[in-house]
Amino acid sequence: MDALVGNSPTNPIDLIIIGGGINGAGIAADAAGRGLKVLICEQQDFASATSSASSKLIHGGLRYLEHYEFRLVKEALQEREVLLKIAPHLVKPMRFVLPHQPHLRPAWMIRTGLFLYDHLGKRESLEASRGVRFDEDSALDEKIKQGFEYADCWVDDARLVISNIISAYQHGADIRNRTSFVEAFRENGYWKVVLRNELTQKLTTHYCNGIVNAAGPWVANVLQNNIHTQSPYKIRLIKGSHIVVPKLHEGSEAYILQNNDQRIVFVIPYLNDFSLIGTTDVEYQGDPRQVKISATEVDYLINIINSHFKQHISEADIVYSYAGVRPLCDDESNDPSAITRDYTLTLSNQDNKAPLLSVFGGKITTYRKLAEAALAKLTPYITNMGEPWTQNTPLPGGDLTEGISGLQKQLQQNFPWLEEKMINRYVSSYGSRCMLFLNGIQGPEMMGPYFGAGLYGCEVDYLVEHEWVNHIDDILWRRTKTGIMINRKQFNHLSYYLEKWHQI
CATH class of the missing domain: 3.50.50.60 (FAD/NAD(P)-binding domain)
Incomplete structure (x- = not known):
């Protein structure tokens, strides 16, 4: 043998x-x-x-152009198009609004950067950049009158x-x-x-x-x-921290905000009801597993939001925060944002x-x-x-012959009791692989125990059997990101269910 x-x-x-x-x-x-x-x-x-503590973006890195990282930006721009094709369930186009702050970067510099952004990589499905003007309906502070808009992509990183x-x-x-x-x-x-x-x-x-x-x-x-x-x-460890608050604006666009220190902060629609705000660039010393957002970073992110948006936020509005470290090659740069x-x-x-x-x-x-x-x-x-x-070659779940909307319609027809937001989460998390836990289910009573936030036993069973889940955090914060909406009673219910699973 x-x-x-x-x-x-x-x-x-x-x-x-x-x-x-x-x-x-x-x-x-x-x-x-x-x-x-x-x-x-x-x-x-x-x-x-690091890979679940990102800003959830597939992007060329507009600000990297300032540091002459043309090879990296070109490769990243090209990869946006590739990932849109091979992982259409996980990667989706998103428009980014860049309010213009003349005292930070002149308009000609931004226009030049956006021109390069549009043309360095082969752009097939994403729209070109353009200038925009903001009226009284804008979510931005009324002192901000104009800006720019360009295309990048959002991704479920984990x-x-x-x-x-x-x-x-x-x-x-x-x-x-x-x-x-x-x-x-x-x-x-x-x-x-x-x-x-x-x-x-x-x-x-x-x-x-x-x-x-x-x-x-x-x-x-x-x-x-x-x-x-x-x-x-x-290796230089650069900490990037994010906060999540109730959504700051209607619409599907994201914002990229310039700050006085030349750093930028994204405001990204997140999980339907929230806005994801980040990131920071701070030198970090210590165990990467113990990284946490600091009070200084919280204040930094809150202040930049309140200087740009009509709707102001405070620390009390934060429903979730996370931090991660990027392991970057030490190029001896004095500015953490400038490290390659x-x-x-x-x-x-x-x-x-x-x-x-x-x-x-x-x-x-x-x-x-x-x-x-x-x-x-x-x-x-x-x-x-x-x-x-x-x-x-599509990634698992990305083989969608009828596209995202086609799979959504199929689920609506086959499982009419499923709420629209559940269908959207199944499609954007699993693509066609959601059928592995939905096939054969003929009514809500067959979905298994309910743990809140649209999470049922049939999905948990699938995650344990097919996605190497061992711990409750694996489910709530990486496989499904439903942790932000689960209460303590539901957490305990899921924890008990998972414990029984691993006793089998």
Whole structure:
């Protein structure tokens, strides 16, 4: 009988990927789809750190033009169009309104930037930018009379990660959630890797041809503490914090606000009834798992809103806040906002074997191109690698022949008892995969226990069985984002249900 794949040096895994954020998930999906034997491990939950603490945007990075990041902006602009096609359920176009503040940036500079934004990347489905004037019906303060409007995209960041994990699984990858990378050593041209299941504390040993270190904020720590080698780059952790308040304006457009310190803050429609406000750019020292918004950041975000909108807010209006850290390559910039958001890939080997590729930096918009670049670097070491394939292949759930509206109509016809907002959430979270938990249900009584905020037992069952859920936070804050609307009684009900699930 053959040894388990990866559990002996005679039958090694091709790649072990450390880190279940967007970069690790993207590399795992791409590699598995090229026919490689892949294992991906994540010490907590997929997308539980940086990749669920973003501003939820797929964007070219208009402000990066000020720092001459033309390559990054061009690649990001092109990727907007790709992601709109392969993940139409998760990525949607959004118009952004930029109020003009003449004392901050002159109009000619903004027009030039928007011209480049419109033309650097191939724009197929998104509309061009334009100037706008604000009348008395505007949500903005009456002193703001004119501005600009351009196109970018919104994304459910954590679900983009899990969709890539599902894709990797569908192509045969070994998925290890709640599994820590303990250490690794090169041995006879292979890597010997020790992993620890954080739920059982069981240690397992695996052999592989190559390692990808996509540990995000921990990328340098993994190199130094777990692989016992020096990191080629210093990492700067830049904290980005957000607050959520009852929605500040009607309409589907977002706002991009300029501040006196040259930073910008987004105001984005969020979960139908709220506005998402952020982000900040602050140097961070300490454990990335312990990052929290500070009182100073709260005041900063409130003040910029109150200087731009007719409707003012206070700390009492905040219904939720979150913070994350971006692991950026240290380019010795004095301004955290000016540090490059581009990614850097480093590769080392021993006698042209056992490659170690580490990912520094990156942004969610360009994760797919980063994955292609990572695998291009690994190609000389892994001979059975197939060709790139992700650009034209829908992510799981994204195979919508009739589009988003077509799936919505299908659900309305087949499940007439479902509320419109539930249908919209199912479609924008799961795409066609929502049928995995709706098929066969003939009435609301078959949906299972109700936990509030449109969350039923049938969906929870699906998440446990098919999306590696172990903890209640996995469901509420990453897989569904219903946590913002769940009360304590409903939380306890769901917690008890999930506990029973894991006793089965």
